[in-house]
Amino acid sequence: MVETPRDILPSFMPDRTSPTPIFEQICAAFRERIRSGALRERARLPATRALAQDLGIARATVVTSYDQLVAEGYLAARRGSGYSVCAMGDVELTPPRTSVSAGDGRERPAMLLAAGQPDMRLxxxxxxxxxxxxxxxxxxxxxxxxxxxxxxxxxxxxxxxxxxxxxxxxxxxxxxxxxxxxxxxxxxxxxxxxxxxxxxxxxxxxxxxxxxxxxxxxxxxxxxxxxxxxxxxxxxxxxxxxxxxxxxxxxxxxxxxxxxxxxxxxxxxxxxxxxxxxxxxxxxxxxxxxxxxxxxxxxxxxxxxxxxxxxxxxxxxxxxxxxxxxxxxxxxxxxxxxxxxxxxxxxxxxxxxxxxxxxxxxRHLRRVRRLYAERHRHLIEHLRTEFADIGHVVDHQAGMQVVLHLAPHLSDVRITKAARQAGIGVEALSEFCRSALVRGEASNGLVLGACLNDPEEQKAALARLRAVISSTE
Ligand SMILES: Cc1ncc(COP(=O)(O)O)c(C=O)c1O
Structure with a gap:
């Protein structure tokens, strides 16, 4: 059952005079309710629009809070059915104490799309x-x-x-x-x-x-x-x-x-x-x-x-x-x-x-993070549009690599070998795995570096990768 905004945060009101941003106040209120057991596993949250209206704040603020709580593992988001509370285990914990272009062309690593590699030009x-x-x-x-x-x-x-x-x-x-x-x-x-x-x-x-x-x-x-x-x-x-x-x-x-x-x-x-x-x-x-x-x-x-x-x-x-x-x-x-x-x-x-x-x-961290975010987004979008027929990606909005889970008729090991010959440093997911299944899927995929190359370079490298994959089919 979807809870109403008042059921879900009964005594919460945003404090506009506080130095803590409102989205963080909402996150803190939810964390507290989930940890204390007041919000139980699988409880459905009110729609972002309804909660925003009830609290008299912008809907984007509620969306930001929900997204943060999903990233922290408190909530799960399901397409079409909103947000619900994740399983929390039985432990009562104290709250976490959070206070919470590419340059001059030198030092070019040989392999394109190599996973885990930062761009040394930055x-x-x-x-x-x-x-x-x-x-x-x-x-x-x-x-x-x-x-x-x-x-x-x-x-x-x-x-x-x-x-x-x-x-x-x-x-x-x-x-x-x-x-x-x-x-x-x-x-x-x-x-x-x-x-x-x-x-x-x-x-x-x-x-x-x-x-x-x-x-x-x-x-x-x-x-x-x-x-x-x-x-x-x-x-x-x-x-x-x-x-x-x-x-x-x-x-x-x-x-x-x-x-x-x-x-x-x-x-x-x-x-x-x-x-x-x-x-x-x-x-x-x-x-x-x-x-x-x-x-x-x-x-x-x-x-x-x-x-x-x-x-x-x-x-x-x-x-x-x-x-x-x-x-x-x-x-x-x-x-x-x-x-x-x-x-x-x-x-x-x-x-x-x-x-x-x-x-x-x-300063450096802010700069690379902005560029890597752009590259990460670009890589995911490109894989979703150009590689949808042979695999799928999950966007975790974090990190330096992206996994393209491959269709069963393709072999990640064969592709990565051929890709190396073409100067592309993607890695085979199966080589990191002991078990044949990961998160319920076959451990057959490509681990692609999202940060090493800028969007133009990514585009060219992905076209080359696509040709390599076709040659191994
Ligand atoms: C999961 C994980 N842990 C540790 C490391 C090692 O980091 P470092 O280069 O600092 O040794 C890596 C490097 O990619 C990594 O992927």
Whole structure:
């Protein structure tokens, strides 16, 4: 049954004098009602127009709120039947603490549409050079010897501020460990948190290096299959004691884990005394609504270790990432860094700290986000119009890649091989998958990079890809 606006938010009135935007006030009111159980699973929400009229606000404001809640996993949107409340699990949690052209033609990666690749032509060379020059002039020693084993102190401060403002994670700079990328951070976390011979849960499909690291370190791997809400939660009675998740943006399929599933994982970790490693490799690239709260903010860094990266914002070759650890795990993670011989290069750290503290980082982030949003939209539109006869895409309005799910008569492996010969770096979905089915569909698809090429380049690359596909049919 569709609830009336007054049933659904009985005492809510927008506060126009508050500094919090009205759409965020609406989101907060819904989150509170859903978490407290006042709005039950599958309850249908009033139409956006009816709620807007009742509250005396613009319909677009209600649409923005609903879209944000869908992205956060509180609501589900179904074409033609409006919005309804998602399953939330039984856990009562504290609310998340969110406070919440292409240039000069140099450095061209060879492969078009390569997944996960930022466009290096957008690297902010001039602003970066200014930061480096300033440091060399004023504090040259900082570039060489001013960096501790676990990161430059100013960079750790800047990262702590970044994750607080963007991801709602409250941590002191001492809880931040700088690594040479999220990949190294994953290796360190597995080493510190999963005992030899223990079992680690990894998403299927997922980032292949996680499985590789776990196996190399002598840990067993348990595949966590995915459904529309996210990864499956292991039973607390099972052996699995550590899980590695991409809750903000599943890799490589896309889509955010539902709020209910996130809560179920937090409950699992509390009951099992297990650990969640949250791989938040590209969360800065959400193109609609506000950032989705990190899992680490939902459980207040209780049993979640958070991993971030600068690879997607700047360059895969900068090789800087970080771990934000619960207080009680800093020593174990630091020790794992020592034992694994992990250490991020000192030189770029001082420059990056300067870059962040002067606001250049956020200027750059705004710019690439705008361009990537345009490219992402263009790629989806083009696939929907020109490739509809051979596959379909789901638009998650986030991330750096898009999956084209292929019709059964096509083979993703055969196509990607032929595409490489034609200079196109798309990847086969099946190569990320252990199971033949993902979210109820055959694991047969192409993972296409949405950010590397501008719309004109995309158009040309997609025409070439289409010809490659025809040649393999
Ligand atoms: C899911 C996932 N995690 C981690 C990484 C690694 O990031 P980094 O380049 O910082 O090592 C990637 C890289 O594409 C990724 O896709």
């Amino acid at each position: 690297f902010p060379h001039r602003a970066w050079a200014k930061c480096v020059a300033r440091l060399c002039r004023t504090r040259p020693e900082d570039m060489l010897i001013g960096c501790g084993r676990f990161g430059h102190s100013e960079l750790r401060q800047a990262i702590a501020a970044h994750v607080r403002d963007w991801r709602g994670i409250d941590a002191r700079p001492e809880q931040v460990l700088v690594t040479s990328g999220a990949t190294e951070a994953l290796d360190i976390c597995l080493h510190a948190l999963a005992a030899p011979g223990s079992t680690v849960g990894v998403e299927d499909p997922g980032y292949p290096l996680i499985r590789l690291f776990a196996e190399r370190q002598g840990r067993r791997v348990r595949d966590l299959s995915l459904d529309s809400q996210g990864a499956e939660v292991p039973d607390p009675g099972e052996e699995t004691g550590v899980v590695v998740l991409t809750p903000s943006h599943q890799f490589p399929l896309g889509g955010a884990m539902s709020a209910g599933r996130r809560q179920a994982f937090v409950l699992w970790a509390a009951q099992r005394q297990g650990w969640i490693i949250e791989d938040d490799y590209d969360s800065e690239f959400r193109y609609a609504g506000r950032p989705i709260p990190a899992m680490a903010s939902v459980d207040g860094l209780g049993r979640t270790v958070y991993i971030g990266s600068f690879s997607k914002i700047f360059s895969n070759s900068l090789r800087l990432g970080y771990v934000v650890a619960p207080e009680g795990q800093v020593a174990a993670l630091s020790q794992a860094m020592r034992l694994r011989g992990a250490r991020a290069s000192a030189m770029p750290q001082a420059a990056l700290a300067e870059f962040m503290l002067r606001g250049e980082f956020y």
